[in-house]
Amino acid sequence: MTLVFAWSGGKDATLALHRLREAGVEPVELFTTGSAETDRTSMHGVRWRLIREQANALDIPHRRVDIPDNADNETYEKTMAALLEDYAARDVTEIAFADLYLEDIREYRERNLQNTPIDGRWPLWNEPTDETAREFIDLGYQATLVCVTDHLGPDFLGRTYDHDLLADLPDDVDPCGENGEFHTFVHDGPHFDHPVQFDHGDTVTRALDDTTHHYLDLT
Template sequence: MKQPIVMSYSGGKDSSLALFKLLKNPDWEVKRLLTTANSTYNRSSMHGVRTELFQQQAESIGLPLDVIWLTPEDGGDGYQRKMKKALENYKANGLNHIAFGDLYLEDVRAYRETMNDMIGLHSLFPVWGIPTQEFAKQFIQLGFKAIVVCVDTTQLDASFCGREFNQVFLDDLPNGVDWCAEKGEFHTFCYDGPIFSKSILFEKGDQILRENRFQYIDLLPI
């Protein structure tokens, strides 16, 4: 019998491949997607993507999307409080498992597991430990398509922002930059691939540098 599970979904490459593996696994039935967004800017918290686009992702995937709305005033404590409330609601409704797209960051995994253990949820990491070059090749070979939406300019040149995440992009990365950006070098938005019933359409908008460090590109829904 399949176990119901929630997928923590950022809309980027890591969580998209993790979701793909869950959907293909006969032991699991993905019931819902969970993400966070900034209520002030109406954009995803990490990637700066407009909420309309990740709502379109969920519709194309065919799963309901739960959004935890965060404000600049929330900080770490506010995030934990709102996340805890969402997870407790899942537990109360019979959803006892939640999956994440983390690959290697032990401290992030430990944080998630500690929070979930307190609530009585079991944590699952479908892509944990996959070597990042192998992960990137799998992602591309499966037919996923993604665009780089944010670059940490202290680790990677701003010119990489707005580029397609493909083999040419990977070949152009400087030595020391992880292919899956496990050190936070860049973030992606996945707009096509085997988990979607249709492509997510957008136009490239303006780019902006925030905090004198992070280069973002605005994706405009079509």
């Protein structure tokens, strides 16, 4: 078995990677999608340099997958198809994802893998998100909220993902932000050789898919 990991830089990906490594499974590569125009990751808006430093601290090779900013679905799927073709040629047999329970996202990923020799793997699938959140914190990982929607509010930007934050989340916000309410950047913890250093920069607000997102720039 040869496994690569769809890496976001956030807490769910970090916990999924932790589970794999504790089970003796070592990814040969992490890959992250993002934009060459913005020099940031797609979902979390984190600078590429910080993602590279994460991978260095985790001691795993990292692959940057550039997708044009505001690309349509056809462009995205062509890029991912080329990625899967390359991985298949390298005898990769599995891709691990950190999805928790959104069936439509898992079905979409499975459709993309359907005509390839590569299987999907979901280390955290269908686990209760309140337990998953507490496990991540109790293991000693350190994460910061770097993106929130208006549903949670910009006051949560920059906060540490810890038990106090979980207690402050509104009842209708998933403890892991699985519905997109927030995203995190992990900078230290088990399996990190050293902490990833950063400062808090400016806050940026953007409307995406009829939802307002607030981003904290980590510099």
